[in-house]
Amino acid sequence: MASDLPETMRCVTSPEPGRLELVERPLPQPGPGELLVRVAAAGVNRPDLLQVKGVYPPPEGASDVLGLELAGEVVAAGEGCDTPLGARVCGLVAGGAYAEYCLLPEGTALPVPETLRMEEAAAMPETLFTVWTNLFERGFAAEGDIALVHGGTSGIGTMAIKLCRLFGVTIIVTCGSEEKVEAALDAGAHAAINYNTEDFVDRVKDITEGRGVDIVLDMVGGDYVARNISCMADEGRHVSIAFQRGAEASISIVQIMRRRLTLTGSTLRARSLRFKTMVADELRAHVWNFVEGGRLRPVMDERFPLSDVEAAHARMAAGEHVGKIVLEP
Template identity: 70%
Template sequence: MQAVEISAPGGPEVLRLVERPVPQPGADEVLVRVAAAGVNRPDVLQRMGAYPPPPGASDLPGLEIAGTVVAAGPGADMLIGRRVCALVAGGGYAQYCVAPMGTCLPVPEVLRMTEAAAMPETLFTVWVNLFERGFAADGDTVLVHGGTSGIGTMAILLGKLFGLQVIVTCGSDDKCTAAKAIGAAHAINYRDKDFVEAVKQITCGKGVDVVLDMVGGDYLPRNLACMADDGRHVSIAFQRGATAEVPIMEIMRRRLTLTGSTLRPRDVQFKTMVADELAKTVWPYVEGNRLKPVIEKVFPLAEAAAAHARMESGEHVGKIVLET
């Protein structure tokens, strides 16, 4: 099969198309003939040498795929012939990929394979962090940084479905306009406005119930200043630094909660549990044609380097996808 491997840590140019043996599924695993694979920030970090795959995972990048199941290991043969999308721990940038049966979701006819491939990573991430760890509920106001990223756009879309008022930050007026067109209630250009003051104005001084943060660093204390009493802060990345100074007394006085998580290292049992929850609570919206990802551009698998360069430019709105 053809696959894209990381020849050495570095820029997009280190991604190269190679021939690899087709992987074989083990117990409770399926082999998917990949039609499309999503491109995500962790892929970029892995390519740079900053985010190695967990033990036992493929060294190939790619955390989400969509395609047709062509073979299966013991316990998973009932999925042979099915169209699925799946969350995987690696190996998605290839014509064939092994996926755990438990992280597969059916691809309905209303969804193109490129759309299906753009969903698992962001959908699992937003569901776990915004709704489970952040306890976002109908009527809550939430602040999401990176509003036009894959995570940001998925948070907006799920927020619309589940009764949240979503406030996002973006790096340009054009991106703010795009975020509001997707469904954000408010979009703040952080380059020309203090987002803390803007959030206070939008919420009439109350603050937001949940912050979903992928920035970290000096944003963390500013995020706390945006939060309502009993607010929840969920960290999922730290693009501006992995450490921050926080006002402990403020956390105590206002009963704030700081939490966070990473998805890729979690075991298959946890990811299967999340997939089961999504199948019950979110997938009916997908099957009813009410939830589709925002896709910026689809690249051929052989142009993975160009896809990474596009992501690193920061100019994209929504997901970037590779098509095999």
């Protein structure tokens, strides 16, 4: 550890459901394979809000400090690390990013090119890992496919739009207002549907001329699952990543059999470091060149100081944001 580092840091915890608290903690010490990063910015994600509600606790062994993604400067490194001090990195963590300093596994760290501002870099890992593993790996999205993604102006939705554009996938999204429809189209969606004024099943059939979509990326769950299936083409893939309208659904098994559909899904936070490192390797190989070339950057919403974390969470909870919200220590 460098001698000029402080002994303590400010960070955000949730000591009981519904409460956020800015506290002072000892500076964490990097172990083997870990980087200590001075945090420039941390992304805000919906799982953070669920953790505060008390329904999404950190995995065993993870920090109780909130936050799943960050960007900053490496100020110390544990045994076996090759990343030099002073390097600009961003990365995925199982907790700890809402802080002035955070431990980042070197395996999930990605270099921040000069083409990217730190707050943009902090807004990428969670959505990039999620969209890549679910839309492109589990959903097998490929050039020429058509995808339907709900929550088109969320962090996940806007990242899905960007990646689909880069990889030749036609993307249809749903949004909750005409303003968000326009924002999704501005971000690059091929089509956007206002689910409050239109039936998205009928609109998808119109847009695809009755063909249906090859992949659905669903974060809604509940009654949406059966409706999603109605939107799918034969051999279609349905990938669940959240269930905001409920964890149970009633569907027709006959439809799955007759049309040879695949229903799958995943979570990310509790997956092993080995898995997350593998995903980071794939992103370096297939995606990060677009970041370095300035062709892939996140859609940004608002920036808040770490001390104003409650306002940041309130904005996300209200659903008013377009793209990513970040905190800056």
